[in-house]
Amino acid sequence: MAKAKASEGNVRQKNKSLIFNAAKKEFVTYGFKGASIKRIAERANIARANIHYYFQDKTDLYQQLLSNIIEVWNRDYDTLNADQEPKAALSSYIRAKVMHSKNDPDSSRIFASELIHGAPVLEEYLNTDFREWLQSKVAVIEAWIEQGQIDQLNPHHLLFLIWSSTQHYADFNVQVVAALNKEEMNDEDFEEVVSSLTQIILKGCGIN
Template identity: 45%
Template sequence: MKTISQARVQNERRILKAAIEEFEQYGFSGSRMQRIADRAKLPKANIHYYFKNKTELYTAVLNNIVSLWNKAFDRISVEDEPANALRGYIHAKLEYSQSNAAAARVFTNEIVSGAPHLKKYLKTDLRSWVTERAGVIQQWANLGKIDPINPYHLIFLIWGATQHYADYHTQVSAIMGKRKLDKCDYDEITNSLVEIILKGCGLKVR
């Protein structure tokens, strides 16, 4: 027998999952509450029962994505050797792009649209996060452990390169002549990116 709050948690989760798919495909303004309801196999009125309106549902989805992202990357250690740290980070980012591709695309959609719902997060939490990591890379450079590159653009390079496989998955698959990329492809991608980026920073690849 299900308690009421179990039903609530379960339904909210189902709605969020359906909403991610809808927002991924159509963006915020293009998404339809009716289609979200259909995807979640619930009457439209129930969506409004759990989430007051479209904006609140979208905000919940974004918060979900951001907290997922934080959980995945806040543990990146700053005391590691540069080569290990960067290799681990590229690996984790690609893993994330693969297993959370839909969420990653919702995030991109929001940023491409000018980040109307995330401006504050970008300017506060995310900015501190990057500034901190950039400081560590700068210290590595000062100690001669890595070539003197601009730490911010190294981070953006890793983000751009890894996020590309989530955002541009359709294009990448079309070019590679596959329906979708498999485990094997992602291993090849990881190796390629790790090799070029580490070597590009003056680090030994292995």
Template identity: 75%
Template sequence: MSNKKTITSSIREKNKAIILAAAKQEFVNYGFKGASIKRIAERANIARANIHYYFQDKTDLYQQLLSNIIAVWNNDYDTLSANEHPKQALSAYIRAKVMHAKSDPEASRIFASELIHGAPVLNNYLNSEFKVWINNKVMVIESWIEQGLMDKVNPHHLLFLIWSSSQHYADFNVQVVAALDKTAMTDADFDAVVDSLTQIILKGCGVIS
């Protein structure tokens, strides 16, 4: 019985992952209002009825996709800890954010679109869990400042700067490649982005080696 439940759970998670991947492409291309469950089903090569088996409707699918994006950012790309030196912590955070723009630009574009449209789905999150998360990071940066490990900068604006500069390479990649006179950014290009942003931001914060 246990093995059967494990197999069923595995199939369920696999199918949900396929649907979410197809939904990500659909929301990137058409936005929330223009997205179609019918096209998502076609992209996923799955019956439309099966999508409704896992998700109540388009809104539920969109909400779960956004929740997954936020979970990845908060868990896998979070290196800001008071136990770390700001040079190592901020360098790792900048690299993680840039590489996320490289590996999953669709996630960044969907998140940006949600905020641009007033965050109708993420409004509760922004006024609850997000505030707890950012307040914790502000406290970390303030502790570095108090220890004399970096200049007295506004922690909020420092975080905004890192987010905007790194996600620019996902959200506005078409503009970036045009400016660089390329058809696409290479691995070397993204490494150069990491090096440049790290140098500019850490120097601007007066981070001590």
């Protein structure tokens, strides 16, 4: 019985992952209003009925996709912790954010689009869990300031700067590659982004 439940859980996780990946492409291409469950099923190469087995409708899929994006960010890209020195912590955070723009740009674009449109789905999250998470990061930065490890600055604006500068390479990639006279960015380009942003931000914080 336990093995059967585990197997069922693995199938569910695999199918939802396929659907989420297909939905990312669909929502990035057509936006929420233009997105189609039929096309998502075709992109995932699964029956449309399978999508409705896991999701009530397009709105439910979109809401769960956004929740999944945030869950992944909080799990895999949240490296700002008080148990590290600011140079190491900020450097790791900047790298993680840049690599997220490189490896999963569609998630960043969907999140940005949701905010641009007034965050109708994420409004409650922004006013609850997000605020709590953000305050925990602000507290880390304030502790560094009080200990004299970084210059006096506004923690919120430091975080806004990191988010905007790193996510720019996902959200505005078309502009970036045009400016760099490239068809696409390669691994070396992203390493240069990490190096440049880390240098600029650390120096702005007074870290040598």
